[in-house]
Amino acid sequence: MAKPALEAIELVKTYRGARKKPPLRALDGLTFHVPEGVVLGLLGPNGAGKSTTVKILTTLSRADSGTARVAGHDVIRDQDEVRRAIGYVPQKPSADPMATGIENLLLSGRIYGLSRSDAIRRATELLQRFGLEEAGGRQVRTYSGGMQRKLDVALGLVHRPRVLFLDEPTTGLDPEARADLWIEVERLAGEEGMTVLLTTHYLEEADRLAGQLAIVDHGKVVAEGTPEALKAELRGDSVSIELVDADTDGTVRTLLARLPGIGEIVVDGNTLRARVDSGATAVPAVLGALEEKAVPVTAVTVSRPSLDDVYLRYTGRSFRAAESADTEGMAA
The missing domain is CATH 3.30.70.980 (YebC, transcriptional regulation domain)
Incomplete structure (x- = not known):
């Protein structure tokens, strides 16, 4: 039996409370397994533990307990192998705003060990793929929000990773820019067989893109399956x-x-x-x-039945109510 491309087993992560606040349990036994070539949608409101999960799987943070493997590599013992196998697109823009699009891509390629000629070839290919050829020579600070996110995804693909992490990739984008990114994510999994972990708090985004869905609530996976299968249960x-x-x-x-x-x-x-x-x-x-x-x-x-109904069934509250409650909790 083939090893899963992504594996999280009983992950626990607690953050120390600030200013006499109690500790925050971000992950509380989170577990899932993802085969190769599948888009896993981690769906949950802000504060559910999605970004913490991504940080652990990308070696940016350590779990207090539990194990995790990416592309068959342990995220603690084999950090270098994990980093070579993944691409990571964080929530916030990662490109240098004062550099041009192609300069950002060339630098990323060189960091990953590509020769200068290979880096130029790959940068040109990615600019064409994301419709950024004409903007490639402009400073990134002149890009629209949608263009910046396309460049961020391109940066995550420079070294042809086996697994791509997209952490809330369409937050703040207009509908047209969001639809463009959806098409690209579908292409990555469908045509290239890449495994993608997508965190999102947009129900329609999870429904559209995820081949496998994990609903996260208070640091746990409370439901897992394809969107259609989860809805069919209702x-x-x-x-x-x-x-x-x-x-x-x-x-x-x-x-x-x-x-x-x-x-x-x-x-x-x-x-x-x-x-x-x-x-x-x-x-x-x-x-x-x-x-x-x-x-x-x-x-x-x-x-x-919708994904909101699925969320209601497994958590006892609607997704919108959970989003509001968790947002208020973080602001308190």
């Missing part, structure tokens, strides 16, 4: 109800929980979501129960 429909007034005392939730065929109810501000056996049957019953109790409603929608 039979029935999802009903979303927009209330005029927030259900602060739980009255509406309790009311709906008594109706047959309704489960996994979550309240997020004025929005109440529930899993139902049949949307066509549940909606009239839900509206009738709410009308009987004089609960005003602005909208009701029915949809097929």
